[in-house]
Amino acid sequence: MKKSYIILLASALALSTAACSKKDDPSTTTSAESTNLSATITGTQQVPANSSTATGTFVGVYTASTKQLNYSVAFQGLTPTLAHIHVGAPGTKGAVAIPFSSLASPIMGTVTLTAEQADKLLTNNMYVNIHSSAYPDGEVRGDIKKQ
Template identity: 50%
Template sequence: MKNLFKIAAFTFFLTLIISCDKDDAVNDNVTFTATLSGANEVPANTSTAVGTATLVYNKTTKMFTIAVVHSGLTPTGGHIHKGAAGTNGGVVFGFTNLASPISYTSGALTAEQEADLNAGLYYVNLHTAAIPSGEIRGNLVKQ
């Protein structure tokens, strides 16, 4: 429970910092969040590992930054996949650093990738040696 509180606090403060804009009249950032768990995997599993993800997409640059905080597992892979909640899909963006907190910045998204992100078709998935298909997952939801 202590780790879950740390994850929630980190995510809150990260979102707060990222959301701050010098010119609030023109804010091109859109925030997406995800709660990662074994129950969100397809098929679901009983992992006790947890995680949160905060993605901030800039509509002008077409790029995003994401921070993923996790505990209770040692990832062997981590990605953003394309797939609606309840379905599995292919990898779109791969994380190179898997230590918590994972930090990743994309290149400019294509029009299709931007549409998929806004439609809620991307999910964060962390894979482990114990569950190579994915131990915890969470779909990115626009805030």
């Protein structure tokens, strides 16, 4: 009986130690921690669509633990007057959520999102919008999607 108790105790201790060491090991972080995002930016996605030949790309990574979005927006074929990320589903207009501090391509930055913004971002309800003097309501748009 005593021998069975010692074996049971040793087994529990071994399992406990293994669980703790795995939890503390940073290499066990799940891939759900970071989400890769992208968008192709064109005039045809603008609401209403237009015939602009300007194009661009958005690439981003959202990290859940820090609630931060790291992004890069590159574009060509226009001189921007405003650029930002809006809340809004594809085909709809929405409010500005994240203004960009620079208008020079590539626009790069890191921003901490609210819980609501993170939810919108991860459910394909945000888009990049770049305005110009030719198209003051927005020349090109890219609906942000998870990769």
